[in-house]
Amino acid sequence: MSTCDLCPNRCGADRSVSVGKCLCKTDPVIARAALHFYEEPPVSGTNGSGTVFFAGCVMRCEFCQNHEISRMPRGKTYTPAELADVYRRLEDEGAHNINFVTPTQWTDAIIASFGRYRPRVPVVWNTSGYELPETLDRLSEYVDVWLPDFKYSSKELAEKLSLRPDYPEYAFEAVEKMRSFRSDRYESGLIKEGLIIRHLVLPGYINNSFGVLDMIKQAAGTETTLSLMSQFTPTIHSRAITRKLKPLEYKAVVAHAEKLGFKDVFVQDTDSADESYIPPFEV
Numbered sequence: 001m002s003t004c005d006l007c008p009n010r011c012g013a014d015r016s017v018s019v020g021k022c023l024c025k026t027d028p029v030i031a032r033a034a035l036h037f038y039e040e041p042p043v044s045g046t047n048g049s050g051t052v053f054f055a056g057c058v059m060r061c062e063f064c065q066n067h068e069i070s071r072m073p074r075g076k077t078y079t080p081a082e083l084a085d086v087y088r089r090l091e092d093e094g095a096h097n098i099n100f101v102t103p104t105q106w107t108d109a110i111i112a113s114f115g116r117y118r119p120r121v122p123v124v125w126n127t128s129g130y131e132l133p134e135t136l137d138r139l140s141e142y143v144d145v146w147l148p149d150f151k152y153s154s155k156e157l158a159e160k161l162s163l164r165p166d167y168p169e170y171a172f173e174a175v176e177k178m179r180s181f182r183s184d185r186y187e188s189g190l191i192k193e194g195l196i197i198r199h200l201v202l203p204g205y206i207n208n209s210f211g212v213l214d215m216i217k218q219a220a221g222t223e224t225t226l227s228l229m230s231q232f233t234p235t236i237h238s239r240a241i242t243r244k245l246k247p248l249e250y251k252a253v254v255a256h257a258e259k260l261g262f263k264d265v266f267v268q269d270t271d272s273a274d275e276s277y278i279p280p281f282e283v
Helices: 080-092 104-114 133-139 155-162 167-181 206-220 247-260
Strands: 029-036 049-054 098-101 123-127 145-148 185-187 190-200 225-229
Touching: 029 080, 049 080, 080 098, 080 104, 104 133, 133 167, 145 167, 155 167, 167 190, 167 206, 190 206, 206 247, 225 247
Parallel strands: 049 098, 098 123, 123 145, 145 190, 190 225
Antiparallel strands: 029 049, 185 190
């Protein structure tokens, strides 16, 4: 990692001595590793998803609900061997899968951990969607379920809210590639392989959402499962958006997905916009 180029930032940082744009050095930092019940039903199931919340992030979303760990990477540092022990523990607790949240900056260590132990349950790559194709190629033999965000179709909005104007192009290529890796496979209502694309509808920016859905249709097709989220919750860091989503805004985006022909769409109740859904981080 002497010249890190794991993500589209391509910052070239020597992470053995200083942090990259992800704010991270070499060894993974985990803020929480536990069963999690607030993912999509095929991911959480009844037992919960074995969710590993990594610190740091390749993005800079001002509305990030995990701001306390994405902007100030805190938690416990793990070696690849210790990561493997985390997978075993979560499996022993009954996890339906091992779910890596915001993992891109730790790709090398995660791959190394699989040399110590390969989980017996599906591996989920739960990501911002801001990915390099070559990094995804490296991960393709290890990841079973891809769970990316697709945040923006507007370069201007991506710059305004996340400081990443090139986000739309990288997210498009990422979901296109993820779709090519795996066909969807479910057993007893749980996803074992495949792709679910998430999109958080932002208050006041439904045209961005319309554009995202248009891009997903082009990149991954309408057979791809969508998760349309209404849970935007303003935080003290949200300067550009200070209100919750209006029901009519959300309904308009859901209607656009239906118009485009998407057949499998998870939707949320508007009461999901609540900070109680943010997990307690062990920092």
